[in-house]
Amino acid sequence: MSRLSWIKTSLEVGVVTKKYPFERVEVPEAFRGLPEFDPSKCMGCTACANVCTPDAIRVVEDVNEGVRRLEYRVGKCIFCGRCADVCPTSAIKMSKEFELAYKDEVVYIIEIRLTNCPVCGKPFTTSRHLTHVSGKIYEEVLENINLCPDCRRRNNVNSIIRSAGAMR
Amino acid sequence: MEAARTVLGVLSGKIDSYKVVDGKHIIVDVKHEHLADVVKAITDELGGIYTVIVGNDARKLDGFFHSIYVFSLDSMKTYLLVRVRLRPELPEVPSITPIVKGANWGEREVKDLLGINILNHPDLRKLILPDVWPDGVAPLRKEFNYQSRPQPSSSTCYVPTRSEDVVTLPYGPYHPLLHEPEYFELHVKGETVVDVEYRGFHVHRGIEKLGESRLTYNQVPFVAERICGICGFVHNVCYCQAVEGAAKINVPERALYIRSLILEVERLHSHLLWLGVACHVLGFDTGFMHAWRIREPIMNLAEALTGNRKNYGLNLVGGVRRDVSKDSAEKVFKILKKVKEDYSKFVNGLIAIRELTKRLEGSGVLPSPDAVSYGVVGPVARASKLKRDVRVDHPYAAYGEVSFDIPTFSEGDNMSRLMVRVEEVYESIKIVEDLIDRMPGGPILAEDIEVPEYREGFSGVEAPRGEDVHYVLTGKYSKVYRWKVRAPSYNNIPALKTMLYECPLSDAPLTIASVDPCFSCTDRLLVVDISNGRKFKVSLKALANGWKP
Numbered sequence: 001m002s003r004l005s006w007i008k009t010s011l012e013v014g015v016v017t018k019k020y021p022f023e024r025v026e027v028p029e030a031f032r033g034l035p036e037f038d039p040s041k042c043m044g045c046t047a048c049a050n051v052c053t054p055d056a057i058r059v060v061e062d063v064n065e066g067v068r069r070l071e072y073r074v075g076k077c078i079f080c081g082r083c084a085d086v087c088p089t090s091a092i093k094m095s096k097e098f099e100l101a102y103k104d105e106v107v108y109i110i111e112i113r114l115t116n117c118p119v120c121g122k123p124f125t126t127s128r129h130l131t132h133v134s135g136k137i138y139e140e141v142l143e144n145i146n147l148c149p150d151c152r153r154r155n156n157v158n159s160i161i162r163s164a165g166a167m168r
Numbered sequence: 169m170e171a172a173r174t175v176l177g178v179l180s181g182k183i184d185s186y187k188v189v190d191g192k193h194i195i196v197d198v199k200h201e202h203l204a205d206v207v208k209a210i211t212d213e214l215g216g217i218y219t220v221i222v223g224n225d226a227r228k229l230d231g232f233f234h235s236i237y238v239f240s241l242d243s244m245k246t247y248l249l250v251r252v253r254l255r256p257e258l259p260e261v262p263s264i265t266p267i268v269k270g271a272n273w274g275e276r277e278v279k280d281l282l283g284i285n286i287l288n289h290p291d292l293r294k295l296i297l298p299d300v301w302p303d304g305v306a307p308l309r310k311e312f313n314y315q316s317r318p319q320p321s322s323s324t325c326y327v328p329t330r331s332e333d334v335v336t337l338p339y340g341p342y343h344p345l346l347h348e349p350e351y352f353e354l355h356v357k358g359e360t361v362v363d364v365e366y367r368g369f370h371v372h373r374g375i376e377k378l379g380e381s382r383l384t385y386n387q388v389p390f391v392a393e394r395i396c397g398i399c400g401f402v403h404n405v406c407y408c409q410a411v412e413g414a415a416k417i418n419v420p421e422r423a424l425y426i427r428s429l430i431l432e433v434e435r436l437h438s439h440l441l442w443l444g445v446a447c448h449v450l451g452f453d454t455g456f457m458h459a460w461r462i463r464e465p466i467m468n469l470a471e472a473l474t475g476n477r478k479n480y481g482l483n484l485v486g487g488v489r490r491d492v493s494k495d496s497a498e499k500v501f502k503i504l505k506k507v508k509e510d511y512s513k514f515v516n517g518l519i520a521i522r523e524l525t526k527r528l529e530g531s532g533v534l535p536s537p538d539a540v541s542y543g544v545v546g547p548v549a550r551a552s553k554l555k556r557d558v559r560v561d562h563p564y565a566a567y568g569e570v571s572f573d574i575p576t577f578s579e580g581d582n583m584s585r586l587m588v589r590v591e592e593v594y595e596s597i598k599i600v601e602d603l604i605d606r607m608p609g610g611p612i613l614a615e616d617i618e619v620p621e622y623r624e625g626f627s628g629v630e631a632p633r634g635e636d637v638h639y640v641l642t643g644k645y646s647k648v649y650r651w652k653v654r655a656p657s658y659n660n661i662p663a664l665k666t667m668l669y670e671c672p673l674s675d676a677p678l679t680i681a682s683v684d685p686c687f688s689c690t691d692r693l694l695v696v697d698i699s700n701g702r703k704f705k706v707s708l709k710a711l712a713n714g715w716k717p
Contacts (some may be wrong), residue, residue, distance in 0.1 A: 006454055006517055016461050026467075030475035053387040080390050080481040085489065146450065 027096050032081045034074065037108050041091035042067045043128035048083035048092060057083055061114070061123075068126055072108040074100055077167040088132070117148035119155075121154040124148035169192075171244035178213050182206050192411035192562070193626045195236075195249040202712055203237075203252055207264045210239050216248060217556070218543035219628075220654040221274030222639045223282040225309045229622060229649075233259040233284055237271075238626070238637070242561040247444060254284060263289040270543035270659055281308040296369045296647070307377060314374070314381040331355075334362055337673070341370055344546065345449055345677045350685070354668070361668045361676055366661060368370075379651040380643075385619055388648060389483045389623050392638075397478065397655060398441065401434050402631040403638070404483045405406055409564055410640040411485045411648075414625030415618065421566075423487035423612045428566040429603045430480060432596045435574045436507075437466045438632035439589045439596075442684050443518075446586060449681045450524055455514070461508045463479065472496045487613035497604050504597050515590055528583035532667040532679030535580055542663040545656045546634020547592070548683055550576045551584035558630035570602045580683045581676075589684075622649065631656050633684050657685045 018025060027033070049059045049070070056076035060069045084092040114123035115130060135147050144152045169301035176186060182205055184197040198206050209214035216239030221532035224234040232253040239248045252261055263274045263286045275286045276295035283306030286292060294301070300320035307310065339352040353365040375395060379388045392407040393400040400574050405427050412419055440463035447455030467477045473496050482488050519525060534544070549556045557574045559567040575591035577584035625640045634656030643649030660683045667679050 006458075009513065009517070010454070013461065018466070028472045029477065030472070030480070032475050044607065051386070053383065053390040078394075078479070078481070079476075080392060081475075082386075082390075082481075107408070 015151075022100075027098065031096050031098070032079045032094040034095050034100055035072070035077070035079075035081070035084060036093050036095045037072065037110055038091045038093075039110045040072065041089045042070065042110050043089055043091075043132050044070065044110075044126040045088060045129050045132070046070075046159060047086045047088065051081065051082045051086050053082070054078050059091070063114075063123055066114050066116075066123055067111045068114055070108075070110040070112075073105055075105045115146075117151055119144055120150040122148050122150075171241065171246045174244065175214065175241070175248060178209055179206055182209070189249075189624050189626065190416075192245070193247045193249060193413075195251060195624065196531075197251050197253070200252045200254065203250070204264065204267065205236065206250055207267050210248060214241055214248070215243060215410070216241050217405070217540060218268040218270040218470060218635055219247065219635070219659075220639075220652070221271060221278055222249075222650070222652040223278035223308065224641065224652075225282060226641075226650075227256050228310060231256060233282065235261050235284060236277060236639070237264065238639070240556075240561065240628070240635070242556055245562055247562065247628065251624065259284040260287060262287045265289055266542065267712070269538075269541045270662065273658065273662060277317060279425075282306050283309065283716045291434070307374065312377075314377045317701045332414045333357070333359055337682075339676070341367075345681065348444075348445070352664075352680065354673070356673055359673050361671050361673055364668045366664070368661070374622075376651050379648055380664075383648075384646045386484050386646065388651065390481060392653070393479055393481065393483075396655065398438050399434055399631045399633065399636075400478065401430055401480055401482070402629050402636050403655075404480075405431060405565065406627050406629040406636050406638040407640065407653075408485050409627035409629070410625035410638045411619060412625070412641050413627055414623040414640055415485075415620060417486050417614050417617055417619075419614055420611045422491075422610045423609050424613075425566045425569075425607045426488045426492055426612065427483070427550065427604055428570075429492065429600060429607075430470070430482060431565065432600045432603070433466060433470050433473065434594060436468065436598045436600075437463050439593050440466065440511075442589060442632075443514075443586075445684075446678075446681060447518070447524075449678050450527060452521070452524060455518055458514050462507060462514060465507055469500060470502050472499055480589060484613065485619070486615075486617045486707060487611075489613065491612050492604075492607070497590045497607070500600060501519050504600060508594075508597055511593060525562055525583060527675065527678065528581065528586055530579075530581050530583075531675040532585075532671055532682055533580050534663055534667050536578075538663065538666045542666070543659050544634070544663050545659050546631065547585055547588040548634065548660045550574065550588045550664065552580035553578040556635070558628045558635045562628050564627065564629060566603060569606060570599055572599050572602075575647055582678060587683045619646065633657055634660060657683065661685055 046059045049057045054076045056073050058071050060071065062069055081094045084094050112126045112128060115125065115127040116123050130145060134142060144155055147155060170186055172186065175194055179196065181557055182198065182202040184199065186194060186196040188194055219238040219240045222236040222238065224236065226232055226234045233256060235252045237250040241248055245403055254261055261284060263275055265275060268709060272291065273295060275289055276292065278284045279286050279292065280296045283304065287623045300322060302318050302321040305318050309717055326431050334355040334357055337354040337356055339354050340346050341349040341351040349370045351367040355363040375391060379391060383391060385485050389404045389407055392403040396559060423548050440459050444456045444459030447453065447459060462537050470480065474482050474490060474491055480701050481489060495498070534548065534552045536553045539549055539554055545556065553576065555574055555576050572595045575595065577587055619642050621644055623643060626637070628637045636656055638655045639652040641650040664680060664683060666674055671679060
């Protein structure tokens with residue numbers, strides 16, 4: 001191949017660059033862009049925050065306001081889509097949006113009301129989460145479902161002691 | 169296991185105990201007074217090639233510091249891990265650098281990060297930590313919190329080793345021909361390079377510490393992927409394999425095929441990227457543009473297969489997250505056919521230019537014995553007559569199922585290193601097509617995974633630049649206790665000392681580029697005044713306005 005052939009190749013190939021951003025660029029089907037949160041589906045189980053490697057999704061328990069707040073920071077996100085994988089209610093979907101270099105960092109905030117323990121009055125989880133879980137567990141343990149973990153434990157121990165006393 | 173029997177036969181009397189991990193890697197325990205003898209026996213009698221040194225603060229486990237010397241026994245298809253236990257109050261170990269040149273960096277790293285004293289080491293200056301790092305603070309010890317920032321000290325200062333009759337020429341840390349911040353100090357006599365001093369690790373990110381302290385098993389792969397911007401998937405696979413080996417997890421066959429497939433796609437784009445860079449360094453920018461044009465469809469291919477051009481986020485411990493659809497598999501054949509056509513046209517055109525090949529031939533020679541002693545890996549080793557390739561020597565993923573050639577050249581010069589990569593592109597295309605043809609069905613992620621505590625795993629993967637190895641010691645609460653990464657450039661960059669010796673100055677940038685060094689892989693902004701240890705935080709604006717300390 002002579003030197004002329006390089007010129008020939010260049011002429012054959014022509015211009016390969018695109019005039020982005022004046023021309024739209026298509027992303028493939030499997031692309032993972034900005035995650036979209038559906039607040040109506042979210043039950044505040046915090047599974048997404050647990051798997052999030054860069055801590056882009058954080059959960060803050062605001063006891064004074066009585067809400068569990070889920071915060072998403074796009075600047076920290078690595079777009080792995082693990083949150084969408086693990087979400088039990090499919091409240092998170094990966095969109096195809098990739099133009100994310102905004103001046104202000106996009107922050108999603110979802111607020112879900114916390115429910116209080118009827119015994120000690122401490123807020124411990126969201127009512128949506130409780131409803132979701134109560135559909136999945138045995139009926140025998142359902143009676144204690146509204147209690148916070150501490151009160152539930154105390155309740156269980158007391159009932160065991162009581163039944164042991166009754167046996168004697 | 170036959171390899172274990174051979175190893176024990178040669179090392180009998182010098183080792184305390186041994187065990188086999190993951191059915192293929194051998195760990196032997198050695199007393200530190202026997203270390204030199206054992207290393208000599210391994211390199212001379214067993215043909216072992218130095219791979220990496222893993223330092224481990226295992227005081228919580230058995231009360232000792234561990235220093236683990238890893239050798240690759242290519243002919244026996246196994247890694248041999250030699251563990252020396254060191255007293256916790258005064259960890260000391262004799263240097264093996266006089267026996268294997270390649271161990272120089274490994275030992276300095278162990279000293280820097282774990283505070284283990286190395287006796288009789290020829291050059292114990294700081295390697296990884298900055299000059300102002302206070303003495304006696306070892307960041308990889310377990311008592312060191314990953315968020316703490318020690319006060320800089322001015323007690324240690326970098327001492328260059330230059331003699332008086334040479335002229336020193338700075339090459340870096342920022343240089344048009346270097347893509348990342350590294351510093352080569354070239355010592356020249358007239359127009360001839362007589363020595364090179366390397367200072368790197370400017371972008372050491374402390375990823376190992378992060379993995380050990382904050383992340384859980386399945387979070388580490390995403391951080392591992394970000395060790396390198398070009399071959400991140402390699403680290404990702406390597407980490408997962410190490411954990412899978414430690415936990416004895418059976419990965420579904422289809423997942424293994426998908427891993428191999430993406431690894432080869434990555435090799436394709438990496439080699440094309442390098443060919444472009446090589447053209448650029450040679451002053452042939454037309455070639456640079458064409459190489460990157462040919463590379464673009466491969467990036468699109470990666471995007472179609474995994475969702476992203478880079479940082480695929482595909483692996484988890486136990487398999488992969490996304491399946492390869494039939495549509496994208498068909499796309500592969502179409503794209504690769506076009507790439508092959510364009511590529512062979514490009515390569516033929518490149519080799520026909522005598523001005524280019526003349527500069528490549530005979531420059532930057534690395535003789536075979538030096539290659540063994542430095543433990544060089546990948547295309548650099550294969551250009552120096554060493555037939556080393558992890559895909560064959562330590563088969564992993566689906567590489568046992570496909571056949572391919574390992575292009576090997578014997579001259580050890582820049583031309584050989586170019587030709588190895590040129591030929592490997594053809595082989596990779598063949599492997600990708602083969603893998604897609606044979607890909608079995610079935611699940612892609614193992615279910616019910618449990619990772620037991622305190623098990624060791626070791627794994628190697630052939631990255632585009634050579635052998636990448638990860639060592640994992642599993643810990644409690646779904647975390648790793650120790651995660652050690654060694655990228656291929658870590659073993660290749662020290663060999664530049666030999667390659668650049670007596671080489672004309674004009675060939676130096678090319679020779680450095682011929683290693684295809686990946687600095688942020690090897691390493692993992694604050695301004696510090698070394699003379700008084702003061703730190704300054706400088707804003708971009710202040711810097712633009714001519715900031716001075």
